[in-house]
Amino acid sequence: MKLNALVIASALTVVTGWAQAQAVDPLQVRSWASACASCHGTHGVAQAGNESLAGANKDDMLKKLLDFKSGKKPATIMHQLSKGYSDEQLAALATYFSALKK
Amino acid sequence: MMKRRQFVQTVGTAGSLGALGLMSGCASTGSGKGPKVVVIGGGYGGATAAKYVRMWSDYGIDVTLVEPNSTFISCPISNLVLGGSKTMADITTPYDNLVKRHGVRLVQDMVTRIDSDKRMVMLAKGGELPYDRLIVSPGVDFMWENLPGMAKDGAKDKVLHSWKAGAQTVALRKQLEAMPDGGVYALSIPLAPYRCPPGPYERACQVASYFTKAKPKSKVLILDANDDVTSKGPLFKKAWADRYAGMVEYRPKHKAVDVDAATNTLKFEFNDDVKATVLNVIPEMRAGDIAVKTGMATANKRWCEIDFLTHESIAVKNVHVLGDSIQIAPAMPKSGHMANQHGKTCAAAVVALLTGKQPNQLPIYNNTCYSFVSEEDVVHVSSVHRYDAEKKTMLTVAGSGGVSSAANELEGRYAMAWARNIWADTLA
Secondary structure, three states: OHHHHHHHHHHHHHHHHHHHHOOOOHHHHHHHHHHHHHHHOHHHOOOOOOOOOOOOOHHHHHHHHHHHHHOOOOOOOHHHHHHHOOHHHHHHHHHHHHOOOO | OOOHHHHHHHHHHOHHHHHHOOOOOOOOOOOOOOOEEEEEOOOHHHHHHHHHHHHHOOOOOEEEEEOOOOEEEOOOOHHHHHHOOOOHHHHEEEOHHHHHOOOOEEEOOOEEEEEOOOOEEEEOOOOEEEOOEEEEOOOEEEOHHHOHHHHOOOHHHHOEOOOOOOHHHHHHHHHHHHOOOOOEEEEEEOOOOOOOOOHHHHHHHHHHHHHHHHOOOOEEEEEEOOOOOOOOHHHHHHHHHHHOOOOEEEEOOOOEEEEEHHHOEEEEOOOOOEEOOEEEEOOOEEEOHHHHHOOOOOEOOOEEOEOOOOOEEOOOOOEEEOHHHEOOOOOOOOOHHHHHHHHHHHHHHHHHHHOOOOOOOOOEEEEEEEEEOOOOOEEEEEEEEEEEOOOOEEEEOOOOOEEOOOOEHHHHHHHHHHHHHHHHHHHO
């Protein structure tokens, strides 16, 4: 268990580190993120029934997305959609949404 | 919403938008001096594009939305009105917020002609609107010429399509309510591609759900021009077998070629005539008339080919097409969700082009589509689409997307949450 947590933590560091190191075009990430808005609300502020993404903790959100992608976290739909993105793209999205106002 | 001070700062640093002059905030429709975008059609594609061009230009680009209807009526969820578990009010949203919150200028009218040389659109009620960039999102129009009997007087009032939510949704519900128990409701489905691939099969479920409660001796007959169910096939077939056994009958390879509305009879290319108590015919369709008339329907004279980076028409410069009117990329459905995604992709590109920036070179977006197989239980299909620079089209990302393992009530709740969210993202 401890080992698992450690592995995830270092994986997250690698991914976030990568996202920070790359010059991610903010307008490109904004466009990618707007695709999430259909279900999670404009600027990540959702209507009733779906989760808001704005202002979420960056590391928590990225862990969740990576767990959806690996199949570790069950879902109705996000396990399918998360597989459409690279880990780096998911990290850029988590960084983007975490910076938005709740 | 943006405060005046923020706006002044944004405009001051936004390159070519800096020359626009000051505006009184986001409720303003602009000074009239900024770049002008006209949007034709206030559905999922056009309304989203109008809102996002305003937002992403920091309210510096003037946007005029031309839409003939006074309110937005959603096609998604409209099958539940036919089933009786939702009302028209549930699927209707006003356009007020686009105007009040985002300063979109709303013109309730139809565009009769686009002059792409003068960059001008002509309105049915008179007058014209100039544009720097035009966004055309007219949805679909029907190929009535392939069903000659539908040209007869009164035929279109009797044999309904109900494939554009609104008056025909209400009228078909009335026909179903008036149908005696023991009657046959027949639904004719055109060859793909058509708007909303799973929609007809969901409709069959919703009508069967209503019949189960109100007219249990009645029958739902699906007459599909396609070789098989075009979307979520195993899930729909399971619903018909488990939930509506003996009531729903599915017949593939039934291509309708004519309708006799007087006798409610369907004629087919290869099969015997079918007569129904309530006949619901979804005709073949193509890009909205205004797109066809303007010469943008370059694919089989039906659909508009575009550059998927910007949604600009390959045939007409400075005119962008989105939603159901486009020649779709492989495995891309014609859906409201997809049109909403097109709206944002197009809006970002239009803002970039009008401010001298390069549009995003790697669009990535998704489709999520829920279908109700009963009043509560839902199945979905999802996909992720990414731009392929070599093939110059959107391709689904290998390993992504999929369908529900089985119909379930949890996704029924998510489906309604999806509706609330996409309506707000499109219109609020």
